[in-house]
Amino acid sequence: MRIGALAELSGLSAQTIRYYESIELLPEPERTTGGYRDYGVDIAERLRFIRDAQACGLTLDEVQTLLSMKDAGLATCEHTLSFLDRHIADIDAQLERLHAARAEMVELASRARDLDPATCTDPNRCQVIAS
Amino acid sequence: MRIGALAELSGLSAQTIRYYESIELLPEPERTTGGYRDYGVDIAERLRFIRDAQACGLTLDEVQTLLSMKDAGLATCEHTLSFLDRHIADIDAQLERLHAARAEMVELASRARDLDPATCTDPNRCQVIAS
DNA sequence: GGCAACCTTGTAGTTGACTGCAAGGTTGCC
DNA sequence: GGCAACCTTGCAGTCAACTACAAGGTTGCC
Numbered sequence: 001m002r003i004g005a006l007a008e009l010s011g012l013s014a015q016t017i018r019y020y021e022s023i024e025l026l027p028e029p030e031r032t033t034g035g036y037r038d039y040g041v042d043i044a045e046r047l048r049f050i051r052d053a054q055a056c057g058l059t060l061d062e063v064q065t066l067l068s069m070k071d072a073g074l075a076t077c078e079h080t081l082s083f084l085d086r087h088i089a090d091i092d093a094q095l096e097r098l099h100a101a102r103a104e105m106v107e108l109a110s111r112a113r114d115l116d117p118a119t120c121t122d123p124n125r126c127q128v129i130a131s
Numbered sequence: 132m133r134i135g136a137l138a139e140l141s142g143l144s145a146q147t148i149r150y151y152e153s154i155e156l157l158p159e160p161e162r163t164t165g166g167y168r169d170y171g172v173d174i175a176e177r178l179r180f181i182r183d184a185q186a187c188g189l190t191l192d193e194v195q196t197l198l199s200m201k202d203a204g205l206a207t208c209e210h211t212l213s214f215l216d217r218h219i220a221d222i223d224a225q226l227e228r229l230h231a232a233r234a235e236m237v238e239l240a241s242r243a244r245d246l247d248p249a250t251c252t253d254p255n256r257c258q259v260i261a262s
Numbered sequence: 263g264g265c266a267a268c269c270t271t272g273t274a275g276t277t278g279a280c281t282g283c284a285a286g287g288t289t290g291c292c
Numbered sequence: 293g294g295c296a297a298c299c300t301t302g303c304a305g306t307c308a309a310c311t312a313c314a315a316g317g318t319t320g321c322c
Binding site: 049051052053055056066069070080081084085087088091092094095097098099100101102104105106108109112113 | 222
Binding site for chain 4: 034
């Protein structure tokens with residue numbers, strides 16, 4: 001699979017994939033005789049892992065640490081475990097914030113929906129929000 | 132309350148608070164006779180809202196849109212509602228990613244914990260992760 | 263073999279969200 | 293009144309994570 005196909009598959013841009021390779025998040029792929037990057041399907045799984053970890057607010061640097069752990073077959077040192085535990089705690093905190101924010105938005109939306117739509121006739125009113 | 136106290140209370144830096152004011156996320160506060168910013172307690176709630184919304188992956192620009200809605204007492208236009216609905220959907224997608232990533236980390240942590248801690252004697256092994 | 267679509271490297275620019283610093287004013291306490 | 297801690301504005305710098313562009317090579321199809 002060439003980079004364009006992987007980009008399509010993963011939803012990332014080809015530039016981003018090259019960028020990930022440049023910061024060593026991705027291993028250097030095989031090359032075709034013409035010098036094009038040639039990926040196997042397993043790389044898509046790695047990209048998915050990166051995306052999920054990023055969604056947790058991990059930096060790409062931290063994602064790399066995690067990937068090294070996976071790649072190296074894990075390590076059991078104290079600080080490795082505490083790295084994981086800390087990030088799990090971070091995720092839990094973030095889940096809480098997400099739930100709070102979601103509730104706030106649902107509340108806003110439901111209050112907005114309960115208003116009479118007919119009153120929405122002032123174009124200036126909408127412009128406040130359009131930006 | 133002066134900016135330092137608000138910073139303390141909210142967990143943000145004074146610079147960040149001034150930055151938020153500069154991009155009009157926060158209203159201009161009262162000033163003391165000496166020209167110092169003088170905040171009421173309600174501003175802390177606004178900062179909490181900002182933090183939560185940011186946790187959802189909203190940009191400060193989008194947070195501002197939401198705050199305008201709150202400030203303006205809402206609007207019912209189609210695109211306002213769709214703005215909210217879209218972001219609620221985004222949050223739900225992110226919650227899903229967070230759960231997936233959390234599971235992955237818990238799995239990594241539990242597998243790591245199951246290994247014999249006595250085998251963790253190679254300092255080079257740890258250095259891989261220390262970065 | 264001609265052509266569009268796709269790829270290569272390298273480097274520079276952008277965006278969002280801060281963060282630091284300089285030069286100076288204010289507060290509150292001893 | 294002296295001093296440390298805190299504040300002011302303004303502007304430049306940083307960092308992460310892309311994103312764009314230039315100049316050129318490869319592929320696959322007609």
